[in-house]
Amino acid sequence: MLTSAAKTALYGAHVSLGAKMSPFGGFLMPIVYTSILDEHKAVRTAAGLFDLSHMGQLVARGPAVAEWLDRLTVNRVAGMREGQARYNIFTNERGGAHDDAILYRFPEDWLIVVNAANTAKMWELLQASKPAQVALENRTPQSALIAIQGPRAAEILAPLCGADLDGLRSYHALRTRLADGAGGVEVEIARTGYTGEDGFEIFLPAGAAPAVWERLLVAGTTHGLRPAGLGARDVLRLEAGMPLYGHELDEDITPLQAGLGWAVRWEKSDFIGKTALAAQKAADDYDRIVGVVMDGKAPARAGYAVHADGRRVGEVRSGSIAPALGGRNIATALVAKAASAPGTRLTIEIRGTEHPATVVPLPFYKRPA
Amino acid sequence: MSQPADRFYTKEHEWVKIEGQTATVGITDYAQSSLGDIVYVELPAPGAALERGKPLGVVESVKAVSDIYAPLPGTVAEVNAAVEDDPALVNRDPFGEGWLIKVSLTGDASPDGLLDAAAYAEFVRSL
Structure with missing residues (x-):
């Protein structure tokens, strides 16, 4: 591929932390900061902080979203309640997978989080198949995704956030405000992840990502939180099957x-x-x-x-x-x-x-x- | 990153320390740092013949497999059992305890074509 890799809103933070950066899914992403094994251990025993802003964030709005997505996927969409998240797979006619994704249902719209390497393909597929009354937006370029994963993730994140995280169950999400040192920012927080540990994924505007990232790193210092790269993430997800x-x-x-x-x-x-x-x-x-x-x-x-x-x-x-x-x-x-x-x-x-x-x-x- | 001056280097980031008819071979600090956590080394058996520039074994990190090339021709005299047992030794002490093999030199074992410490340091700076 001759196109150069894009940078996430957190590129500068990764470089100043000494990360090794490599192209992944069209973005220059941190593979490792210090040691894949140390970062893995932090997630299993304390907490790790991941930049996942490369992942595709597609938003669908309209009266017929559930019926439409139910035609494209294997899992049930129509039964999802507001605030629920569900793993799903978009299939081709042969039963093969166009992509696997997590669907989040919010009161006004749906968020479909797809694999970075598949964002363009999924965007085209969804655009081509959507009913006229469904509005579809690719918000990836102006959005960020920060995951905090590990047994201590909740105690690090809770004090920074306006919502009751104790009450947020696995595979559920909510909209809330998160402290960014400047009056707070509107985010979506989901109790989902890709590590096999308890943890959260935070969807937020790209512009707010550096401040939130920094706040979380500082808040987590005494809890053993470390930035963790895609190298550790791959080991964690493989162990978790x-x-x-x-x-x-x-x-x-x-x-x-x-x-x-x-x-x-x-x-x-x-x-x-x-x-x-x-x-x-x-x-x-x-x-x-x-x-x-x-x-x-x-x-x-x-x-x-x-x-x-x-x-x-x-x-x-x-x-x-x-x-x-x-x-x-x-x-x-x-x-x-x-x-x-x-x-x-x-x-x-x-x-x-x-x-x-x-x-x-x-x-x-x-x-x- | 300082390179010990008592040995030679390759552009593939091996080092070789020649003492009489025996040479010790390892990978450089730059190599171990680029690879990250080393989790496996595969080394040739004692007695195996080595050809200059040909792969002699592999070093594997969590993410990647890297070939190690023979800097000089010879016969494997000894392999470092300590690094086979604890590959992270290469990360901790690449120029010392983390050596990989000792070679009985044969044939044309002149260091022509290898880099000295200053030239290797220059090469690493250019990467």
């Missing part, structure tokens, strides 16, 4: 294959890809995403071949060291059904050598209750 578009889910990997069958609401009268998904479910012979734990120290990486009984059965889709599993190497792999049962012994081919591994249930990590 959460799919990453382009890895566990894409135009050719269906929600069923990705282990996201729980999100498919078959009782919906119709949605794009339903026929293909129903046929796939009935045949039940599809390749599927599994969790894999390596016996040894060599990390599995996306693209490595997976073998069972001397035959190729699939490939690794994501891989990392897993600090939450004592430093074991974990991976997801897309494998044949015959090789997908937990306990199945596999080998991963790494630079020409077969390394033994075992299929395990997902997620790898669940936070302590």
Whole structure:
């Protein structure tokens, strides 16, 4: 791609914190500030602060939004109440995924948060399919998204915010004011995240992001809060068994294959890809995403071949060291059904050598209750 | 970032310290800092033949796999078991305890084509 990467409103903050910046989803994003492992640990034990302003923020308004989105997605939209958030997947006719997204229903409008790499595609898809009475806006350029994630996130954020965060349940959102050192700013706060920990995602105007970021960092200092980059985020989401578009889910990997069958609401009268998904479910012979734990120290990486009984059965889709599993190497792999049962012994081919591994249930990590 | 003057360097960020017919090989402070947390090293077995400029093993960080190239030709005499056991040693002490292998030099082991500390420092500044 020849187009240069855009900068989020927090670019200057990242650079002054010494972050390593890399293009991701069209933006220059912080990959790591000091150490991916230290940032991972902060999120699991205290809290981490993430700039996710690269993610697409699409706003839909109008009387028929729910009915329209219900046609494009596998999960139920019409039943969502004001203040509710729900994971969903936009499917193609073959049942593959255009994108996975979180939909937020607010009193006056809907927020659809899509993957950065898919913002343009989703914008075009939504524009092309929307009913005339639905107004659609891509507010990504003038917006920011800051996530605070970890067991101490609530106690850091609550004093800065006008709303009752204790009463904000998981997968719910509210509009409130947040302290920015200059009279406060209107934000949306959602109890959602991509780390496997408790935490919040804060949607706010881009111009207010630097002040809010700074306030949160200062407020969190005594709680062990650290800025955390996309490197740590990828390890955290993989441990938590959460799919990453382009890895566990894409135009050719269906929600069923990705282990996201729980999100498919078959009782919906119709949605794009339903026929293909129903046929796939009935045949039940599809390749599927599994969790894999390596016996040894060599990390599995996306693209490595997976073998069972001397035959190729699939490939690794994501891989990392897993600090939450004592430093074991974990991976997801897309494998044949015959090789997908937990306990199945596999080998991963790494630079020409077969390394033994075992299929395990997902997620790898669940936070302590 | 200071580079010890008692050894030579490559543009791929290996260092090699020559003592008689033996050379010790590692990666530089710049390399470990660029890679970040090192979680795995894969080194050749003792006795393996090394060709100048050819990959001898890999160093892996959380995010990336990087080849290590042989700065000089020779035979692997010893591998650093401590870094195989604790790869983060390369982050903590790249020029010392974090060395990777010792090589018995063979063939043309002249340091021609390698950089001295000043030239390597200059090279790193240009990146």
